Amino acid sequence: MAVPVIAVLLTFFLTRKLPDLYLAQTDLSTGIIDPSQQVLGNTDAVIQESKVSQQFSNLLQTIRLGKVTDQVSYSLILHDLTSKKPFRAKSTLLQQLNANALAHAIKVFTYKYQHHEPLDLTNQDEAGLQSVLEAQKYDAESIKKELTVYRTDNSDFVHLDFTSEQPQLSAFVLNTLCKEFIAYTITEQQKNKGHANQFLEKLVKQKLDAMNEKVAALKNYKIQNHILDLKGQSTSIYAQLIEYQDRKAQAEKDILSYNSAIANINSRFNPNDRRYLEASTVRINGLIAQTKDRLAAINSKYIQNNFDARYKKSSDSLQNVLDTQISQMSDQYVANPLAGKESLVQEKVKMEITRDMARSGLKNLDNHVNQLNHQLDRIVPFDAAIQSYERDIEVASKEYIDVQNKYNQSSIESDVKSTLKQIEVAMPGTKQPSKKLLLTLLSGVLSAVFCLMVLFILYYLDSTIRMPLELANAAQLPVLGQLNLIVKSGIDFKRIGNSKQSTNELQQFKNLLRSIRYEIDSELQADKPFNGEAEGRILAITSMNEAEGKSLVCMSLASAYAMANKKVLVVDGNFDNPSITKAAIDNAYLEDFLRDEEAVIQLQNSSLICVMGNRGGEQSLLEKSSEKIIQDRFNQLKKNFDVIIIETQALSLMNKAKEWIQFADKVIAVFEANQSITPNKQLYLNYLHTLSSKFIGMVMNKVVISKGLEVQEV
Structure with a gap:
């Protein structure tokens, strides 16, 4: 809304000092299609419309001809220089001229007007006089800009309009224009007809001499051959x-x-x-x-x-x-x-x-x-x-x-007089409705339309994923749910169920987390082997890139399972960035657990969540121990915990993430909102497709949503 408002205000301040406009009108009778004004020719003959249109087109162009409008310009400037009531106030350039310069300008303009000559712009003096005309807006282009000339329907009349800030000025321009146009047309017609008469007179004499020569030749032939009749x-x-x-x-x-x-x-x-x-x-x-x-x-x-x-x-x-x-x-x-x-x-x-x-x-x-x-x-x-x-x-x-x-x-x-004539003298122009309000409204509407078009284009070209439905359509993978963005810092996600931490956005986060935990738990229990013994399940959590919120999701899910009285083990498998390890107080380390066959990971005190960190480094999981040992140790952990949640490295390090995923029962991927799917991310999605039923779905993190969000199935 800011842009249309600014445009409206700006237009208002720019147009408030615009002068009122006055419109003068007049009509010319051409005599082109009026039989009563035709001295010669067959009045019953059908007039060809194409020829008539061409004649009117030539007439309209002649009215706007430079030789005609120059005469109007000279008349206007001479009026302002010699009259006590000029049409327009003197421009800055005109005010700078002294008495001698003004007298010289009047002399030159009068000479040009009487001899129907244009100003020679290659002459420095006359180029300066042209600048005077332009400063007063009396030059030909300024006149043509406010002049409207057109044929009235299919009639014999040409209508002329002129708009200016002075009613007398509008009438003066039209009357002078009609007078100069008629005079110019009559002069040109007489000149052309005079040339035509001279040519035809000479041609008549030539044709008469040629005919007499033919007659004399016949006469001589008859005399020479004694032929009478x-x-x-x-x-x-x-x-x-x-x-x-x-x-x-x-x-x-x-x-x-x-x-x-x-x-x-x-x-x-x-x-x-x-x-x-x-x-x-x-x-x-x-x-x-x-x-x-x-x-x-x-x-x-x-x-x-x-x-x-x-x-x-x-x-x-x-x-x-x-x-x-x-x-x-x-x-x-x-x-x-x-x-x-x-x-x-x-x-x-x-x-x-x-x-x-x-x-x-x-x-x-x-x-x-x-x-x-x-x-x-x-x-x-x-x-x-x-x-x-x-x-x-x-x-x-x-x-x-x-x-x-x-x-x-x-x-x-x-010898016939021209049929062109001005039907009625143009009267001082009538005041036109102000366009200020129209321009102001138009600026607001156009700016609003422009903004909407820009927003539409941005929306059409924007491939950013903001909501779970958009992610599901783009990735063609199931989406388990979303987690809203929590701006407040200092929250212990390990104890997210504590009511003392409850806020509106945190409550919303907890509701969304329960939904995701339910979806994950349903998938974990669905293909759990039935052998009569209670055994935990391993869930691997990965992401496309680093810093998309894997650690947050791991600890939040652990807290959610703890709220459901599940014993949870969180394994920090991100050797490059062990953020969970750094946040934990009492840690057991993965490397020690894999080396020591007697090592046992157990819950401490009354907590249902246990964290197994790592010492970091560039090694991968299989570089720290053999596949058999790792599998045996995980089987041992399954007997002690209901759910084992592993934070793997991002899929950008594909080989390290794959080593963790092969030991997991199910896999989920965290996707940060407000980003698009690049070609590299598409490769990661293709890999997730290959996991088939092992891959549960995606969790969209850092979603900006409304306070009254309801959990919906995607």
Whole structure:
């Protein structure tokens, strides 16, 4: 509890002189997503949220830009230096400046403000002025620290907050910041738009020149190749070609038809008829042949001149002459015996004339078709070149129009005023709830949580064994009980049952000792051989290390057995540290007992406890006598005592302890509380595991427990 209390008191004294804070607020309208403020663009188009977010993000960063906050810093320091009511008291650094230095500072700050320049920190003089700003907490970083800027939900507005110890100061900072931000943004936009207009104007001229070059190239190509209207010309030639091909096909069809009809008529005359007809029509046939030749010539000119109407009249006139001559030839057949076939003769003559005319026209049609095909073949390369020129002109025109549109749009936008504006002027800030109490409580809570975390970590990492249950879990061995720590000195543990020594902690010790004695006695009597003779049992008491309380446990157990009217022999087997021997008054020595076969250990006076000490030294038990003698002497002692308690050396001297343990019936180990099990101790525990049923369990010594402890089975 001390740490949280100290933290609360310390926080209270540190925060009691904190000034009150005042919050001023204002909003900016951006016009980014407000269609009513958009001069150009499709207002029905869906605005991409990612683009809008990016624009707002750029806007928020611009507000916190150094060029903007520097202007606010200059305005604040100039106000405090020139006004009779400064926002803040002069700092120590500012008070040290004389009149000339103050005038110089005002001059430099005014110049920087008017020219929108930052202080040059590489210049010693301007670096000193920066220190003045920092001392007054008017520098950019101090302003940004108390400034909050964010977009209001998904609206078109940007909200600004500023907190300071003066309400007028909070309002002044926000109003100045908005003014400088809007001015900076408008200036940068106009500058960028001016550069864009200059670039686009230059680009428009380049695209126009490129388009004019393409048009001039097409014009020169047409002049050089005598092309007026290639598309119309090719269309006309193609139409004529189709018409002449149709006429040619019709003429070929007519010739075949007339040949077939003439052959059919000839088959109806015999040779004599044909000779008569040919002889009678020689003269008229000559005239008809001449007329046919003239008609063929006229028709040829008619075809060659694209069916000119003038030649059509001449052709019709000659056709009438030809018809008259054919009629005259028919009149000569009246007195002829072949007059019945005059219609066939007349029809034949007409067919021959028409066929001959068709043959003559077919040749002209072939020539004209070939001529038209030749003209088309000549036009095709020109058409491909002209299409290439026209395609280049189309691309150049599109580029020119696109750039021209962008230039027009940029010109209009450069004339449009900025959509940024401050919605309402920031008023002097409102007083904020004091954070002193909150900080005080928070310090107490955080310190308490910190302490709990530290305690938890220490508890989690602490492997110290303090209670019997922890020892049983760690050692995986039975625990017979515990003995509490006795602070009072001068207690005779050999007479621990004497009521004159009774205290609260000693009474608690006696209760715990009885429980341990009962558990040990139960184990000693459980495997006692039944041979009809009363015989004592040997109990060896060892420990992990020295000074864990073996001597205390030995003498206390001896006293407990004496209280139960048992004759007890305590053998001090710790040759390295014979503390029991030193504490005893009348001692019999182990070395004498082992050498003298006639030696007898007996109880003295009315005492039920007898102590056998040793003379010390580095020797072990088997070095003092043979195993057979030792066993015989212990068998003799068993007949005289109910319980023989041996304090062995610690298991840290494993070989010496083992020699005592091999002569014992049961073994217990003393473990001092408030220590952990190290790797070496784990080896000792493994040895105790190997003793199996010979090992009764462990006794936990020096346990710090409550006064009202109840004995519980572990």
